[in-house]
Amino acid sequence: xxxxxxxxxxxxxxxxxxxxxxxxxxxxxxxxxxxxxxxxxxxxxxxxxxxxxxxxxxxxxxxxxxxxxxxxxxxxxxxxxxxxxxxxxxxxxxxxxxxxxxxxxxxxxxxxxxxxxxxxxxxxxxxxxxxxxxxxxxxxxxxxxxxxxxxxxxxxxxxxxxxxxxxxxxxxxxxxxxxxxxxxxxxxxxxxxxxxxxxxxxxxxxxxxxxxxxxxxxxxxxxxxxxxxxxxxxxxxxxxxxxxxxxxxxxxxxxxxxxxxxxxxxxxxxxxxxxxxxxxxxxxxxxxxxxxxxxxxxxxxxxxxxxxxxxxxxxxxxxxxxxxxxxxxxxxxxxxxxxxxxxxxxxxxxxxxxxxxxxxxxxxxxxxxxxxxxxxxxxxxxxxxxxxxxxxxxxxxxxxxxxxxxxxxxxxxxxxxxxxxxxxxxxxxxxxxxxxxxxxxxxxxxxxxxxxxxxxxxxxxxxxxxxxxxxxxxxxxxxxxxxxxx
Numbered sequence: 001x002x003x004x005x006x007x008x009x010x011x012x013x014x015x016x017x018x019x020x021x022x023x024x025x026x027x028x029x030x031x032x033x034x035x036x037x038x039x040x041x042x043x044x045x046x047x048x049x050x051x052x053x054x055x056x057x058x059x060x061x062x063x064x065x066x067x068x069x070x071x072x073x074x075x076x077x078x079x080x081x082x083x084x085x086x087x088x089x090x091x092x093x094x095x096x097x098x099x100x101x102x103x104x105x106x107x108x109x110x111x112x113x114x115x116x117x118x119x120x121x122x123x124x125x126x127x128x129x130x131x132x133x134x135x136x137x138x139x140x141x142x143x144x145x146x147x148x149x150x151x152x153x154x155x156x157x158x159x160x161x162x163x164x165x166x167x168x169x170x171x172x173x174x175x176x177x178x179x180x181x182x183x184x185x186x187x188x189x190x191x192x193x194x195x196x197x198x199x200x201x202x203x204x205x206x207x208x209x210x211x212x213x214x215x216x217x218x219x220x221x222x223x224x225x226x227x228x229x230x231x232x233x234x235x236x237x238x239x240x241x242x243x244x245x246x247x248x249x250x251x252x253x254x255x256x257x258x259x260x261x262x263x264x265x266x267x268x269x270x271x272x273x274x275x276x277x278x279x280x281x282x283x284x285x286x287x288x289x290x291x292x293x294x295x296x297x298x299x300x301x302x303x304x305x306x307x308x309x310x311x312x313x314x315x316x317x318x319x320x321x322x323x324x325x326x327x328x329x330x331x332x333x334x335x336x337x338x339x340x341x342x343x344x345x346x347x348x349x350x351x352x353x354x355x356x357x358x359x360x361x362x363x364x365x366x367x368x369x370x371x372x373x374x375x376x377x378x379x380x381x382x383x384x385x386x387x388x389x390x391x392x393x394x395x396x397x398x399x400x401x402x403x404x405x406x407x408x409x410x411x412x413x414x415x416x417x418x419x420x421x422x423x424x425x426x427x428x429x430x431x432x433x434x435x436x437x438x439x440x441x442x443x444x445x446x447x448x449x450x451x452x453x454x455x456x457x458x459x460x461x462x463x464x465x466x467x468x469x470x471x472x473x474x475x476x477x478x479x480x481x482x483x484x485x486x
Contacts, residue, residue, distance in 0.1 A: 008199035008227030038229035080135035100261040111257035112235030134206030217246035283349035303333035344469040345434035371434035
C-alpha cells in the first residue's frame with residue numbers, strides 16, 4: 001500500500017477495505033483517509049505485521065484464518081525532516097513546565113496544556129519542539145502573536161536552522177501570513193493563513209502547535225488539524241473550555257487529544273506569578289441613566305419572558321437571535337438590550353471612580369479595560385492616556401507598549417485587543433470598566449497583571465459595575481470558576 005498526501009487527505013493506493021478510516025473514492029478508484037489519521041495508519045500496519053509474524057512463529061495452523069502476508073507500506077506522505085535542536089535560551093523549565101512536558105510526552109506527545117496567562121506557555125512550546133525534533137508549524141490567532149512567536153523561536157533556534165545568508169531573503173524561521181509566504185522547517189502562521197494553505201503544506205510538519213487553542217474548534221479552523229499529517233500535536237491556552245462545548249471536538253475526534261496538564265491561577269500565584277487580589281466596586285446610575293435603562297431593559301425582558309428563552313445557554317441565546325431576524329418585536333428587544341448594556345457600560349460615575357483609582361495608583365502600571373473602542377477612546381481623551389485598540393497600527397502599538405515597559409507611560413486604555421496573548425510588560429493593576437460574560441475574557445484580563453516582576457508587587461484587578469443592571473449578573477457569571485479554579 002502506498003500512502004500519498006493529496007490536498008489535505010491521504011490517498012491509499014492499492015489499499016484493501018480493512019484499512020482503518022479508509023473510504024472509497026470513486027473519482028480516482030482508490031481509498032482515502034483523513035490526513036490526521038496518518039499516525040494511526042502507520043501504527044495499524046506495524047501492529048498487523050507484528051501480529052502476523054508472531055502468529056506464524058507460534059501457530060502455523062492459524063495461517064488459514066488470518067492474512068499472513070505483511071502489509072508493506074510505501075510512505076510518500078511524509079515530507080517533513082527530523083531536526084536536531086537545542087534551545088539557545090539557557091533557562092531551566094519551572095517545575096510545572098517540566099511536569100506539563102512530561103505529561104504531554106506520556107500521552108504520546110498529543111494533547112493540550114492549560115496554564116494561566118504569563119506562566120510561560122511559549123517557553124513550553126520551545127521545549128516541545130526540541131523534545132520532538134521534527135519540523136514544526138506553530139499556529140496563532142493573530143498577526144501580533146505570530147510575530148511574537150517568530151521572534152522567540154528565532155532567538156531559540158535561529159542559529160541551528162538552515163537559512164540563506166547571502167541576500168537575506170530567507171529567514172531561519174518561516175512565516176506564513178501578514179503578507180509573507182515563506183515555509184521553513186519551523187514556521188509560524190495565523191489561523192486564517194493556516195486554514196487557507198493547510199491542504200498544500202499539511203505534509204510538511206511533524207509537530208503542530210496550536211496557540212490559544214480555544215479558537216481551533218471553529219468550523220473553519222478545525223480543518224487545520226484535520227488536513228495535517230503531524231503525528232505530534234500540542235495545544236496551549238489559559239482558557240480551554242468554550243461556552244458551546246466545542247472544545248470536546250479536540251478530544252473526542254483525535255484532532256489534538258485531551259487536556260494532559262492544567263494549572264490554575266491560584267496554584268501559581270506567589271511563587272511563579274504575582275500575588276493578586278480582585279476588588280469588585282459598584283456605582284449608581286444617574287437618575288437620567290436609570291430612567292433610560294429601566295425603559296430599555298423592560299422592553300427586552302418582556303420579550304424574553306414571553307418566549308421563555310434560556311439565555312444562559314448558548315442554544316437559548318441563539319434561539320433569541322434567530323427570532324430577531326424575522327420578528328419586529330424581537331428586533332426591538334435586541335436593540336433595547338444593546339442600549340441598556342451601553343448605558344451600564346459607560347455610566348458616568350464609572351469615570352469618577354476610575355479617576356479615584358488612577359490617583360490612588362499613580363505609582364503603579366495600570367491597564368484600563370473596556371468592551372468597545374469608543375469607550376476606550378473616550379477614556380483616553382478624558383484622562384490623557386495612550387489607547388490601544390484593534391485599529392491601532394502595529395508600529396504605534398509596539399511603541400506604546402515599549403514606553404509602558406520602560407515606565408514612560410504608566411497607564412494604558414484598551415478595548416479587547418490586549419485580552420489575549422500579546423505580551424504586556426510589567427502591569428500590576430487592572431481596571432475593568434466593562435466586559436462580556438466570558439470567563440475566558442476575565443481570566444485573560446487577570447493574566448495581564450500577573451506576570452512576575454522583579455519587585456514581586458501584589459497585583460490588583462478592579463471591576464467597576466453599575467448597580468442593579470445586567471452587569472451584576474454578567475460579572476458574577478464571568479467570575480464563576482476563574483477564582484474558584486473550577
